[in-house]
Amino acid sequence: MPYFTTTDGTRLFYEDWGNGRPIVLVSTWAMSSGMWENQVPFLTQHGLRCVTYDRRGSRRSDVPSDGYDFDTLADDVAALIDYLGLRDATLVGHSMGTGEVTRYMARHGAEGKVIKAALLSSITPCVRWSEDNPDGVPEAVYDAVAAQLAGDRARYWSSWPGALFGTHLGNPISAETIGWAVRDVMETPVMVLLRTWDSIFRTDFRADLRGFNVPALIIHGAADQNAIPALTGQRTAALVPDCAYKEYQGAAHGLFVTHKDQLNADLLAFAKG
Numbered sequence: 001m002p003y004f005t006t007t008d009g010t011r012l013f014y015e016d017w018g019n020g021r022p023i024v025l026v027s028t029w030a031m032s033s034g035m036w037e038n039q040v041p042f043l044t045q046h047g048l049r050c051v052t053y054d055r056r057g058s059r060r061s062d063v064p065s066d067g068y069d070f071d072t073l074a075d076d077v078a079a080l081i082d083y084l085g086l087r088d089a090t091l092v093g094h095s096m097g098t099g100e101v102t103r104y105m106a107r108h109g110a111e112g113k114v115i116k117a118a119l120l121s122s123i124t125p126c127v128r129w130s131e132d133n134p135d136g137v138p139e140a141v142y143d144a145v146a147a148q149l150a151g152d153r154a155r156y157w158s159s160w161p162g163a164l165f166g167t168h169l170g171n172p173i174s175a176e177t178i179g180w181a182v183r184d185v186m187e188t189p190v191m192v193l194l195r196t197w198d199s200i201f202r203t204d205f206r207a208d209l210r211g212f213n214v215p216a217l218i219i220h221g222a223a224d225q226n227a228i229p230a231l232t233g234q235r236t237a238a239l240v241p242d243c244a245y246k247e248y249q250g251a252a253h254g255l256f257v258t259h260k261d262q263l264n265a266d267l268l269a270f271a272k273g
Contacts, residue, residue: 166252
């Protein structure tokens with residue numbers, strides 16, 4: 001299996017498919033790169049080179065005891081791009097992955113290797129409540145999620161797919177797809193979940209977003225309960241200087257499955273435009 005090594009010696013699994021302009025896909029919280037199985041075949045068939053990877057702590061990659069802050073995670077993305085020698089790349093992140101994309105642009109965007117960025121179901125700009133972020137989430141919510149993960153993560157994940165895919169909205173999701181998603185997230189160790197949840201909750205991306213120096217596409221589900229659009233996607237779009245913002249009606253957080261055709265068409269047009 002192909003691996004690359006990050007600056008702190010962590011070995012991460014990656015896949016590299018197709019030819020053409022590269023598009024690097026950064027996964028959602030707790031899921032492996034397999035989440036992109038509805039995007040990679042389509043995008044490669046339409047002339048793009050798709051690169052995916054398992055972030056540290058996920059599936060086939062190493063599980064170090066540290067490095068789950070967004071600075072390190074963004075540097076992992078940079079290490080992958082450098083290892084493959086990518087140029088003129090489009091960088092795409094979903095949910096937690098939008099934090100990695102955003103921090104990558106802040107730390108490495110001046111290098112010019114990424115020329116476009118897409119943020120899907122974004123957790124930016126800032127989750128945690130503070131006096132200057134009064135619409136943020138209070139500490140009690142952080143504590144409750146952390147307690148559920150530490151106490152009975154299997155139960156936590158068993159109720160998660162409904163909100164992820166919006167089954168209450170009538171989105172046709174098979175029991176097999178729900179089972180696949182739960183199996184994938186259960187592969188992520190509990191300590192990794194706790195460390196990454198802490199980073200998601202506490203990292204402020206507002207300054208990073210204001211400094212974006214490439215065109216951006218921001219896509220959000222209008223019915224997203226995991227990342228409410230008014231607190232995340234819409235606020236992110238207001239901060240990024242050069243962006244297009246789209247909301248998918250009837251979409252929840254997991255639009256990479258439920259609205260894959262619409263998403264694939266938008267990603268293709270953005271990357272090749």
